[in-house]
Amino acid sequence: MATDERAIPGLDDIEAVLALAAAATATDGVGPLSEQTLLALRNPADYPDVVHLFARESDGVVGYAQVAKDAGNASGEVVVHPAFRGKGLGRRLVESALAAARDAGVPLAIWAHGEHPAALALARSLGLVRSRVLFKMCRPLERPLPPVRLPDDVRLRPFVVGADDAAWLRVNARAFATHPEQGKWTRHDLELRQREPWFDPAGFLLAVPADEPTTLLGFHWTKRELTADGAPGPEGEVYVVGVDPDAQGLRLGTALTLAGLDHLKNTGATEAALYVDESNARAVRMYAGLGFEVCETHVMYGTG
Template sequence: MVIPSVVVLEALSAEEVGEVEELVAAAAASDGGHPVSEAALLALRDAASGARHLLLREGGAVAGYAQLPATGGAELLVAPGARRRGAGTALAEALEGAAAASGEPLRVWAHGHGAGAAALARERGYAVVRELQHRVRPLGRSAPLPPVDVPDDVQIRAFEVGRDERAWLDLNARAFADHPEQGRWTAADLAARQAEPWFDPAGLLLAVDAQEGRLLASHWTKHEGGDPAAGAGGGAGEVYVVAVDPGAQGRGLGRAVLLAGLHHLDTRGCRSAELYVEGDNAPALRLYEGLGFALDSSDALYERTAAPADRG
């Protein structure tokens, strides 16, 4: 068997970005779901992200891709037609080599937690260290939402571009101080998402102190299936980020902003709402399950804990 070769690049050309995006689209069509994370997709086009990109080609076409970010878990993806021919092993070996100089343990995401990813992980001595659950709830007349109950001293309003960025980033940092990725967002991270075609400030809802205007909680919704300016609906909306200031917990603000965002998605015509939640976040799971979010699939973060298995 010919062992595929892998090229490691500090940045991708516009043509290479397009090739990887086509690979991601093909994998999504074949497997369903999201083959790589949003952060990885943004890093494709951002030469300043610090990510390293690994390309595997077969017959001139990109048949595999891996990304080693500056922080957070790596990504690995093989084209549906190139699987079970050593491409995944070649990418994993190259990814391990690229990560070796950092001295940090390599962690790799497997989206959808498929059997192929699990088998490759076992062969190379990886174990699951984190689970991210994907949950879905129907919207519309057949699945009515509870009303939004907001404390008298709190108001819910939409995000204002040019005014609320700093306050939102500060809230996000406090709310996710212990989160390995979310709590590290910078102004550049926020600006990159504001530049995306799906961004709609009307769908980023803020709970503020009615007297002081201080930001207490927020729910950023995401809807890629329509034109925010035209109010076009359809498809699934996403509970993108729910953040509550630790000093404001216990007042029901998480449920209030969550429901406010779900009502927003419902009025936009979304047929369902989806979200991602840490598998060990018991309070969040209770809240989401209580509002009808059912488990759809899980992503797994693998870390290498042993030497590769001897396949000889």
């Protein structure tokens, strides 16, 4: 019989959850835990308000849920090892996550990554309602890309750690003022990612005036996922593209996207991917016009 518990993850727990997530990914074809959830798992001291829930059998950790509170709301993710599904562990973990959110006095919304049928059925049975849809869009990089066209007085340069942090945080907050997560990033959020093994400032492209190279107009932060041996994998990600509202008339969004795709292709990536909210119809149309197609759908279910 499995036992459930709240605990601060130690090294053994972290390794067990990462192995559990890898097994679920191999079975389902989509990762069950987002980057932010993995950051909080691997750096529990940096996220003291995050709740970690474990389902344990004699074999070890067979299920995991995380609840993260943010500005009057909470989000959650749940994963159960494929060999232990169909035993009610997923329901128990979701119910424990709902209880943790109630204890914190906030509503909870839980991601169903890849619209897995069992996850959707569980959400409906618990009375959770569909509240957000996130598309993953993909594009082979072997296909030709349009040329990068920047205004004559704008150039691109790589991000400089330390020197560009404050300017980037300011533009990111302005560009994503209405986004539920991205616009709230702090210096701490940025620094955590700068410490990640995938971080490469050469792929963090900044658009600046030619005569004011410290003034940030927009950016394209690219990302290469790493394989188990630490080498870059085949997929390159359009991690974040943002333009300062004051520079919107320069039409930098498409140029920055293409410049980042060129960088990913030149570093060996064969597939490009990005994540965009279904509700952001303008961005979805722009990416579709560049040859991206929806390859995964992620749904958030909430308590309303």
